[in-house]
Amino acid sequence: MLRCFPIGAAFSPDGRLVASQRENSISLWSLALGQEVAVLKGHAGTINGVAFSPDGNLVASAASDGTVRLWRAASFAEIEGRAAGAAGGRSRGREHLEEHP
Numbered sequence: 234m235l236r237c238f239p240i241g242a243a244f245s246p247d248g249r250l251v252a253s254q255r256e257n258s259i260s261l262w263s264l265a266l267g268q269e270v271a272v273l274k275g276h277a278g279t280i281n282g283v284a285f286s287p288d289g290n291l292v293a294s295a296a297s298d299g300t301v302r303l304w305r306a307a308s309f310a311e312i313e314g315r316a317a318g319a320a321g322g323r324s325r326g327r328e329h330l331e332e333h334p
Contacts, residue, residue: 241282245306246289254280259294261309271309275302 242253250270251262257280259273278298285292285306292304303312 243284245285246287250306252283252292254283259283273304273309275311276300
C-alpha cells in the first residue's frame with residue numbers, strides 16, 4: 234500500500250533554511266549548501282504544520298499526536314514540547330492569549 238503524507242515547508246525569515254515536514258520529523262535544509270543539515274525528531278504522530286518564528290530563532294511544529302514542539306534554529310535543540318490536548322491545556326492557552334495579545 235502506498236502511503237502519502239501532506240508536504241509542508243517553511244522558509245526562515247533570512248532565507249538561509251527551509252524546514253520541510255516528513256511523516257513524523259522535520260528536515261532542515263541549508264539553501265547555501267543545498268543539503269539537509271538536521272532532522273528534528275520527537276513527534277509520535279504525523280506532522281500537520283511547520284513554521285519559523287518571525288525572528289527566525291525558533292522552528293515550531295504541530296502533529297496529530299496532540300503536541301507542539303519548539304526547536305532552536307541555530308542549534309537544532311528542542312526547547313519545549315507541549316501536549317495540546319492535555320487536561321486544561323487548551324483553555325489555559327486561550328486565557329494566556331487573551332491576557333497577552
